[in-house]
Structures are given as C-alpha cells and as structure tokens.
C-alpha cells in the first residue's frame with residue numbers, strides 16, 4: 022500500500038505565496054498544518070456544513086468549485102491530479 026499523503030511534502034507546496042497571502046488575511050491558513058488539519062466540523066461562510074475537519078474540507082470544496090466562488094480567485098484552477106492528491110490526503114486522515 023502507498024504511504025499516506027503528507028501535508029508538508031505534498032500538499033503545502035501546491036499553494037503559492039499569492040494564495041497564502043490572499044487567504045491569510047481572511048484567517049484561512051493554507052500554510053499552517055494545525056489549521057488545515059483541525060478536526061472541528063461546521064460550515065465556513067456559505068460553504069457546505071461538514072461533520073468534521075471543516076477547514077481542510079472547505080478548502081477542497083473551494084478548489085473543486087463545489088463551494089463558490091471557486092479558488093484560487095483570479096488564478097489557474099488546480100488540475101485533476103492535484104485535486105486527487107488533496108482528496109487522498111483527506112482520506113488518509115490529514116497526515117502531517
């Protein structure tokens with residue numbers, strides 16, 4: 022079986038400085054493992070209500086466009102391979 026997807030080595034590098042800068046002002050800490058893996062559930066703004074891991078799951082919903090407006094705002098949408106990797110990170114239990 023493949024190793025679990027790692028936030029530090031595989032997910033964090035997918036965010037560029039502009040993504041991190043734009044979002045940190047809104048409290049969305051894309052470069053912070055503790056925030057990204059927070060197990061608390063709930064709904065962020067008008068996004069889906071998640072039973073757990075609201076932060077990490079809302080980020081994914083924004084990247085796919087399930088939660089509008091789709092992110093990154095004004096930037097190139099993520100390709101399917103990157104979305105799949107992020108989804109696998111969640112399925113693997115939000116590992117560091």
Ligand code: HEM
Nearest residue numbers: 039040043044049065066067079080083092093094095096
């Ligand atoms: C991979 C990149 C990005 C991700 C994962 C991301 C994620 C998110 C998330 C989760 C929210 C919802 C926050 C909330 O409702 O409290 C949001 C909102 C927002 N983001 Fe981003 N973001 C990204 C890139 C960017 C960039 C580059 C910009 C600026 C150019 C930006 C500007 C905004 C704005 C203006 C909102 C508020 C939109 C609204 O609710 O009308 N984001 N983003």
